[in-house]
Amino acid sequence: MSDLKTMYKALAEDPFPSELTVTLGEQKLVFEKRTWTVDGQEKGLRYGENPGQPAALYAPKEGGIELGGIALRNAPGGPVLVSACREEHMIQAGKHPGKTNLTDVDNGANILQYLAAKPAAVILKHNNPCGAAWDEGGVATALQKAFNADRIAAFGGAVVVNRPLDKAAAEIIDGAYFEVVAAPDFEAGVVDILKRRKNLRILHLPGLAELEQFADQPFLDAKSLTDGGLVLQFSFVNRIRTAEDFLPAEAEKEGTVYAARKPTAQEADDLLFAWAVEAGVTSNSVIFSKDGATVAIGTGEQDRVGCVEITISKAYTKYADRLVFAREGMSLYELEAKARNDEAAARSLEEIRLEVETDKGGLKGTVLVSDGFFPFRDGVDVAIAQGVTAIAQPGGSIRDHEVIEAVNQASPQVAMVFTGQRSFKH
Template identity: 65%
Template sequence: MSDLKKMYHTLNRDSFPADLTLTVGEQTIRYAKKTWNIGGEQKGLRYGENPDQPAALYEVVESSFNMDGVAFQQGQHKLVSSLTEDNLIQSGKHPGKINLTDVDNGINMLQYLTAKPAAIILKHNNPCGAAWSDEGLFTALTRAFASDRIAAFGGTIIVNRTLDKDCAEFISGSYFEVIAAPDFTAEALTVLTAKKNLRIIGIPALAELEKIVGTPFLDIKSLVDGGLIIQASFRNRILTEDDFLPAEAIKDGTTYLARKPSRREAEDLLFAWAVEAGVTSNSIIFARDGATVSIGTGEQDRVGCVELTIQKAYTKYADKLAFERHGLSLYELKQKARADQELASSLAEILASTEQARGGLPGTVLVSDGFFPFRDGVDLAVAQGVTAIAQPGGSIRDWEIIQAVNSATPQVAMVFTGQRSFKH
């Protein structure tokens, strides 16, 4: 077993070239491989998605690529691909591919959340929890963590404000792989650097992510046969609450119109739609008061994803109660309850309280990255106490979906985004 562990600590040497040039028609994009001097040794990416996959990171060094009159990213925004030794404040087990792609996806979401201090915790390139708050970064961070305490274990934290000592002490109380922030106070670094394997990354541009909004990049997917699919990156059209479209449909001459969200509901929908940009499709997000409550990712059917996300909310709610009362995870409590009658009684009470509270879902809003093909998913969400929904619209059954929210008591609000937010 000790030999197997070595593979996670072994550097996988890469033979990728120092330079890379992409020729797109008559335009070119030049890249340079990124390496860092760590401990007196020049090192690139630790490895790829798995320890036996060599990998390399490339930075754009020259480009003026544009398409249809739209200028694409030209390397002017110094984010993940531009990391220097100064940015790697503590390299820990220096970064591999998944560490940096998690940071990158955190940036992908945070670019739409610049109005407030915000924090996102990621695992396997999906958010475990996200929050923003007028009360400051500490509130955002703790609420993001509370959204899914279990999944956050070993995750990556990305924030958009200077990280202070209170945040650092909170982070040090759990296990994380990476923390990235625009800056750190000296007191925060004293706390964080005590965790020698923690990768601490300072990216000043995290404080000004509004500059990258709306500027696309070439999104390249390699196929098994060596071919490529190239697309322009997703650009979120919902940047303010006023960008939502009324949920309206016409069927057999009858117009169906949903209730408009309240100001609070609209703000939560705006927040959740920003987070949706970083979630693997098909996906559903429940959110309330500027924080995610439950995130469902990567399902094959829409109603199934709603069911999964509801189930996750119940599980996370029960786990929160178990940890508050016993300092145990829900799974640990279930195991110990088999041999302890007192704990078994407490577990039964926790599960009953979770059912009564409907997993903390009443009062939440819901966003869906794709339209609802049938009303079944909406009916499930409404039954859990959802008060407002945002979804792309465009289904042939939009009128039926609107009927579902209009027939709810109290009436549930719905808006359309006018765009899909799939991420594969």
Template identity: 70%
Template structure:
């Protein structure tokens, strides 16, 4: 067993060259391999997605792409790829590919959430919790963590404000692998450094993410046969509540249906949820309440299926949070104990009842969907869970049926269209 463990700590030999050059038409883009001097030794990425995959990180060094009159991000715009020893405040076991891509997706989400202190916790390149709060960074982190404390274990945290002592103490109470912030209070950094395996990144650009919004990067996807798909990166068109479109549609008979307009609180939560959606694998839905995710459904093959699974997830995580608050036991541990302990069994029954009464915390939440609802079944499930407002791209041939589901609800559920899809593969 000890030999098997070595695969996770061993640095894989890096055979990649120091420079990568890509030419698109007349434009030449030059990328320089990023390495760090750690413990007196020059090291690149620890390994790729798995311990037996060599990998390298390249940062834009020269050349800037412009296509169709749109200028892309390039040299000088770097965040995670621009990190030097100065920014790697503590290397822990020193970063691998998955650590960097988790932080990168946190950056991807936070670029749309600059108005308030915000925190995103990521695991396997999907957010498991996100929140923003006028009350400050610590409140945002606590709300993000409460969204899914189980999935957060061993995750990466990315924040958009200087990390303070209160937040550092909350972070240190749990096991995380990576923390990234624009800066750190000295005392907060001391607290975080007490966890020797924690990778700590200082990325000053996290405080200026609004400068990148609307400017795409060149998004390259490699195929299994060695081919490459090049695309403009996703650009979120919903940057303010006013950017949502009214949900209305006309059926074949000429009847037009129009959905209720969200309240200001619902619209703000939908705005937040759509920003988080930019970093979630499709098909997905996200439930949000009071500026924090309640449940995130990721990567399912059908729209109604992801809603069903996300509602189930919400109930499980909510019940777990109640069990942990009452007994310092996970839901699984409390269930085991309840099999032989009448008092634990009574507590478990109460927790299950409270969970059903609030639909796992979904009652009063809003939901966004990265693609349109092809049928009203997914919407009916959301309404049954207590959702009060929905945002979705629109454009289905059954939009009238989907809107009708909202209008038939008591109380009436709001709906808006985003006018764009947010798939992420």
């Protein structure tokens, strides 16, 4: 076991060259390998996705790529984000970062580029958001709401915010276990609070306050294949920036036009927020949200209705855990173990379970977004049964009329809009 623990502390040997050049036709983009001087030693990435996998981080150095008349985001000299992070941006290196730490922060930036209008926070784990929120009350309020969304999954995650981190937010971080925190700046005294956690990676990334300038500019997205080949694509660009960008949910079938109720202003704002978060969630996925915060996030499922069902199950578990922690100061699983031999604990657990069922896992009054269209009405029916009041989805299914009919038949009637684009992420 000691060897296994040592494995996570070891650095993988770095065989990668100091420069990387990408040539597309007549255009070239030169990258330089990013290393940092940590504890008096020059170090690159700790390791890749797993210990023993050598890895390297490269940052644009010179050149640029334009395809189809569009200048891609890969050009050097932009705001300081992950690949531009130097020693002065690494306020505390902790064990210094590996690939997953930085890709979590990067996906946080990917989500936050569409949430620039308000203070926002995203907590990520395994390159998916555990919880996200935006709130005009400030970054600490947003962070607390994001943490409350999934206290369990947040353990060991990365916190990424789009406003200077204040003391209230720092105390939230210090009260839990996180591996990384990234912010555009830190108010006076905040870093001292964060440094109580010696292994916490603290990243000062000023570009997190400038993300809005990226939102319309795709980057060159590369996927390596098992045989060594590559798939190149433009990165996803979210077209929904305001509530007015949603499309009416309408469909025609055999001469009959089906049209859904329009969302209220609050529903539209929550749908706008959730669709922004959706840009960073592995597909197939759905998100339930309410009052500017995620309630449950379903990731990586193969079928749409199954994803909705699993996300509902997650919501019930996370809601129960939140109630248990508030009342008993322990996790849901600790209370379940205690309840086996403790009558008082068993009564408390039963009361909480009844409350969770009554409140439908906190899903009453939520809105739902789906990264792909609903091929059948079953997923919509399942969500409506939990108290969802509004839904946003791409539209384009041959059964759109059935899906619209599902929301129209609900009592009270559920709103629906189309995004006019899919948001798959694989």
